[in-house]
Amino acid sequence: EAQVTQNPRYLITVTGKKLTVTCSQNMNHEYMSWYRQDPGLGLRQIYYSMNVEVTDKGDVPEGYKVSRKEKRNFPLILESPSPNQTSLYFCASSLQAGRQETQYFGPGTRLLVL
Amino acid sequence: KNEVEQSPQNLTAQEGEFITINCSYSVGISALHWLQQHPGGGIVSLFMLSSGKKKHGRLIATINIQEKHSSLHITASHPRDSAVYICAVRAGGTSYGKLTFGQGTILTVHP
Numbered sequence: 001e002a003q004v005t006q007n008p009r010y011l012i013t014v015t016g017k018k019l020t021v022t023c024s025q026n027m028n029h030e031y032m033s034w035y036r037q038d039p040g041l042g043l044r045q046i047y048y049s050m051n052v053e054v055t056d057k058g059d060v061p062e063g064y065k066v067s068r069k070e071k072r073n074f075p076l077i078l079e080s081p082s083p084n085q086t087s088l089y090f091c092a093s094s095l096q097a098g099r100q101e102t103q104y105f106g107p108g109t110r111l112l113v114l
Numbered sequence: 115k116n117e118v119e120q121s122p123q124n125l126t127a128q129e130g131e132f133i134t135i136n137c138s139y140s141v142g143i144s145a146l147h148w149l150q151q152h153p154g155g156g157i158v159s160l161f162m163l164s165s166g167k168k169k170h171g172r173l174i175a176t177i178n179i180q181e182k183h184s185s186l187h188i189t190a191s192h193p194r195d196s197a198v199y200i201c202a203v204r205a206g207g208t209s210y211g212k213l214t215f216g217q218g219t220i221l222t223v224h225p
Binding site: 058 | 147155156157159202211212216218
């Protein structure tokens with residue numbers, strides 16, 4: 001089944017403890033992206049990747065890192081999480097970032113930083 | 115002022131009504147997405163368009179590039195259409211990987 005998977009789905013952690021949220025797609029998509037969703041602020045893009053080894057900042061990249069070493073995986077790394085990174089995170093992918101491409105979203109990861 | 119503005123923010127309708135959700139944007143774009151998010155949280159892409167009009171079942175999306183405006187229409191609305199509808203624009207030029215979202219429109223359809 002074609003899908004985008006995220007792990008973990010739920011995570012409670014403490015300030016400063018490094019964590020990684022994984023994202024994987026099985027559709028051979030070139031484009032992958034991370035978003036966070038917060039009440040009153042909606043969805044905001046954190047980082048995106050046009051292809052392997054190519055990443056770019058979105059609107060809210062501070063406090064996050066990403067890597068794209070292989071096409072199927074695009075992990076989101078929080079080196080030193082803080083309470084303001086408590087949010088609902090979505091990963092998404094599409095064949096390319098071009099004009100006609102539909103984005104496929106993962107199920108979301110709910111993160112609470114204490 | 116946000117780059118992407120949706121209206122209305124909340125919309126309540128009776129089953130069977132025709133619904134319109136609007137999206138205006140202030141920047142140059144390469145394409146526009148309409149997304150649906152149900153109460154469980156999952157996000158589904160409904161349409162991606164760069165010109166004209168697209169139709170899928172009871173849903174119709176239109177875009178006017180000159181006026182920087184898009185509309186999502188739902189004909190013969192049904193309670194299962196109750197969801198948050200989100201407009202997102204893809205930047206133009208060399209930043210076309212960048213996506214900016216509207217605040218979303220919460221739609222409730224009563225039987």
